[in-house]
Structures are given as structure tokens and as C-alpha cells.
Amino acid sequence: MSQTKQIDLVASQLFTSEEQEALRDLWVVYESNFDEIQAATMAAAEADPDLKKVLAQLTPSQMEADQLKSRRQLQRAMQEGDWQPVIEDIRVQGGHYAQMGLPFASWFVVVTAAQKAILERLFHAYRKEPTRIQAIVLAMNKWLFDITLASIGEKYMDTREHLIKQQQEAIKELSTPVLPLRAGLLLLPVIGVIDSERARQLTEQLLEGIRTHRAKAVVIDLTGVPAVDSAVANHLLLTVRAAKLLGANAVITGISTENAQTLTRIGVDLSGLVTTSDLQSGVDEAEWLLQVARAHRESGADGLQARPIVDR
């Protein structure tokens, strides 16, 4: 969607001929006071803590080169109406600063400071022609806000969205590792808040893991889960039952005191689950389950001192 909007912005006539006329007048004032306006803008930027940090990363020669480039581009844009390079440059810079983590609000500081500095000189230069000033101010605001800030904002949105997407992917991959601890024993450490999407994924991965690793026992560790509500608890219960259908017993470990109290208060019945306080005792418990199974198989093989075990 932002893609089509960008094309529209370039393709359409950005400024009417009257506005372009006004911008030419503006350039005269801007050009003749360039250093002062630049200084005022920089002073405002220095006062902003976030901007100061970013500016500190740039070398003076780099800054000077950037300023010179944008000055030439701006001149071409305001005098001849060639806005394309200016907009492209703004987008590149916007994306760059967004990636550096500069808050979008900081751009308002810069733009309003520039606006204030220009306005002062403008009113001074054209003080006898109020209608002219009006036209210039309108065109200037369009340049500063509708074009500059809007382009930067767009780029910020793109960058943020991209970042969020990346992080979501990362979280997805990291969220539910199924770790084979030893033959027949799987560990599923759950860290962070469990929402319905994660719960579904967790179950899927665990059940697939049981099949691929031929697990007989599973330890689900909830030490890293800050809150367990009834939905999550019920989902866990279903997961444990599904694991049982695949022939694996599950042990739940690391339910915090708060979570235990919450579950008791909301009346979730977890009596069907094997639970232990921490991961260590959970692994012990699971190993015991495995050993019992193994011992029975061995004793069954040599046919000594075994009793029928119908329910496992």
C-alpha cells in the first residue's frame, strides 16, 4: 500500500505553479540566511537528547557533505521544481535514522525549529507584502510537513513494520524448542507469555517431536511463563492428553507460586497432571517413569517376578 502511495506522490504535480512561484521567493530568503537557519536548527537538534546521540555518531566532515548535498538539491527543487532527488534523499535518510532507533517525534523538533527560523527571516524580508508572505508560508508548510515529514513518517512505518515482522519470525522460531534430553525423554522449556497462537504451535511441535524422537516421557517446563490463565491451563491439559494418546507421559514443572495460587483460585483442575516444583525434580520424575517402563519390559522378557500392569 505504501508502495503505490509513493509512486503517486512522485507522479503527480507536487506543487501548483503559484506554490512553485512562492517557493522561489522562499529560496531567496533561505539561501541568504542559510547558515543562520542551519545553526538554529542544529541548536534545537542538539537540545533534543535522542537527536544529540545520533548527531554524535556523525563526523563533522560527513555532516558538512550532507548539508552541501541537500542544499544543492533543495535549490534545484525550489527554483526549478525538480523535487524528485529531495524526496528520494529524505526517504533514504528517514529509513537510515529509523533503523538507528531515532524516535519519529525528534523529526518534529528539527522541522519546527527550521520552520521557526525561516519564518523569522521571511517576515523580515517581505514585511511590506503580507499576501506574498501568506502564499510563501502555505507553500513552505506543504514542503516541510506534507512532503518532508510525511515521507519520513512513511519510511518509519515501513521500517517498523519490517522490524516487527522480523522479530515475530524470530520469536516464532525461538519460542518452542523441543529438546531431546536422552533416549525417550524430551524437554520443552516454555519461556514468555503463551497466547493462543503460541499454544497451538507449542502443541504441534511437541506432538511432532514425540513422534520423531519416539519419546516416552516429556517434561514441559513453565519456569519462564509469567502468567498461566485458565485458557492456557486447559490447553496444557489437552496437550498432555494428546501426548498420552501418542504413548508419552508428560510431567509439568516450574509452575510458580503465584501461578499455582491463580490456578487454584480460578478452579482449574490439573489433578490429571504430574507436576513437580522445578525442572530438576521434573527430569527425575520423568526418568523414573522411563525406568519403570524399561524395568517392566526387561522383566517381561525374562518372565520373572512381574505382575500384570494393565493401566500404565
Next chain:
Amino acid sequence: MPVPILKQGDYLIGSIQSALTDTDMIDFRGALADQVGKNRSRAVIIDVSGLDIIDSFTARTLQDITHTVKLKGAAAVVVGIQPQVAFAMVQLGLYLDGVATALDLDEGLALVGRMTAGWRARGQ
């Protein structure tokens, strides 16, 4: 289509290859119980790895089979439930209570070995 029932030593193996009609399912239940009696089998293994879905009737029948063959003196194990089928089942509240389950035929054979170990020990 009737479900093939294979005899393997003291055990019977019934392998459900594709979705069954309710009638087929009931026939399967009867045939298994009959075969247990005829062969004096000690355990029955029901392989459901071919099923993409296990509905309430199928689940109920699996439970019935377990109870029926138990009355006839044999243990029963259901094997090969697919992971996604397992989760769909528990979501529907079909927990197969009282039914022994194992991952696949291999594990199922090991499990019935354990379940019937005592009988062998007593020399039956």
C-alpha cells in the same frame, strides 16, 4: 471393507487402513472379540495410523473393544494415532480413558509385552 486381523504369536493385530463406516467398525469389534476367543490371544493391537480423523463413534468403539477383549481375557493397545489427530481428539473431549496407547506398532508390541508379562510368568 472389512478390517484385516492378523495373528502374530499370542497377539492379534488389526490394522485400520482407511476411514471405516460405522457398520464396518461394529463388525470389526465383533470379529476381534471372536478371534480372541478362538485363538486364545493375550493381547490385541489396533493400528489406526491410516486414519486422518477419529470421531466420537470411532473413539467410543475403540474403548468398547478394549473393554470387550478385556472381558475375554486379553489386553488391548491402540497404536499409531497421528499427532494432529490426537490433538483434534482431545479438543473434542475424546481422551480414550482406560485405553492403552502407544506411538506405533513397535512400541505397541513392547507395551503388550509388558502388560501380559505377568501371565507369561505364571506360565499360562
